[in-house]
Amino acid sequence: MAEATKKRFFSTMDLLIMAAVAVVGAVFSSFVWPAVMNVATPIFAFLGPVGWIAVSGIYVIWPVIAGLLICKPGAVTIYAILQGFVEILFGNAFGAMAMVYSGSEGLGVDIGMGIFRWKAKLPGVMIGAGLGSLIVDEIYIFLFGMQSTYTIIVGGITGFISGAVLGGLVGWLIVQALYKTGVVSKIGLKGFEELD
Numbered sequence: 524m525a526e527a528t529k530k531r532f533f534s535t536m537d538l539l540i541m542a543a544v545a546v547v548g549a550v551f552s553s554f555v556w557p558a559v560m561n562v563a564t565p566i567f568a569f570l571g572p573v574g575w576i577a578v579s580g581i582y583v584i585w586p587v588i589a590g591l592l593i594c595k596p597g598a599v600t601i602y603a604i605l606q607g608f609v610e611i612l613f614g615n616a617f618g619a620m621a622m623v624y625s626g627s628e629g630l631g632v633d634i635g636m637g638i639f640r641w642k643a644k645l646p647g648v649m650i651g652a653g654l655g656s657l658i659v660d661e662i663y664i665f666l667f668g669m670q671s672t673y674t675i676i677v678g679g680i681t682g683f684i685s686g687a688v689l690g691g692l693v694g695w696l697i698v699q700a701l702y703k704t705g706v707v708s709k710i711g712l713k714g715f716e717e718l719d
Contacts, residue, residue: 532595540592541602548585549609552625556582557616572669573678576660576685583652583690584697586625586632591648591698592707594641596633599651603629620666624659631655631686643698649691656686 533541560575567574585606590599606629607622615621635651636642660682664674701707 533593533598533601537593537595537598541589541598541605544585544589544592545602545606545609548589548606549613549615551585552582552606552621553610553613553615570677570681571673573660573664573674573681576678576681578685578689579660579682580652580656580685580687580689580691581693582659583628583632583655583686584694586629586655587648587652587690587694588698590629590632590636590651591643591695594636594643596637596641598641599632599636600626600629603627603632624662627658627662628655631658635691645692645695648695649687652691652694653683653687656690657683 559578559581563578564574567577570577586599586603589602593599593602603625604622607625610617610621610625611619617624631654632648632651634654635647635649636644637647638650639647657679660678661675664670664678669678698707
């Protein structure tokens with residue numbers, strides 16, 4: 524009697540990638556991100572109370588990297604929730620909300636990549652990173668009572684642009700560099716376009 528082989532949706536390598544990137548992302552978000560925000564807020568003071576949003580896209584780099592390395596439906600959302608959990612373990616100031624923030628960013632990246640059928644396409648990554656940053660920035664605006672027409676509209680536009688450029692494009696370029704150096708291979712990566 525032949526045993527049916529069960530095919531797993533996420534391979535062991537996928538899970539290892541999620542874990543490794545989650546640790547790096549959690550360290551960055553818990554210890555580096557607050558310093559970046561403190562430096563950037565005065566630079567973008569002309570945006571008023573939402574000046575910090577101009578660099579919020581940096582936070583989305585890690586979900587973008589995980590998404591480009593795995594390219595499977597739901598992978599980024601699962602990864603991002605894992606990153607949020609690791610952030611809690613590292614003592615992130617947001618506590619359990621770190622899982623909500625991270626998960627929302629991952630969902631945005633999943634949606635953007637889903638538009639392109641989870642192929643590693645730059646437009647999908649930038650749209651997803653922009654959506655992820657937009658969602659989290661709007662959640663933050665409402666949770667901390669900063670809502671006004673100005674903060675909702677300007678914060679939303681700024682968050683989307685920041686996510687698309689600082690999260691999507693930068694994450695894309697980091698993965699490009701990883702492939703060019705041979706640190707990771709393109710096996711299983713669907714539709715990856717190299718920039719020349």
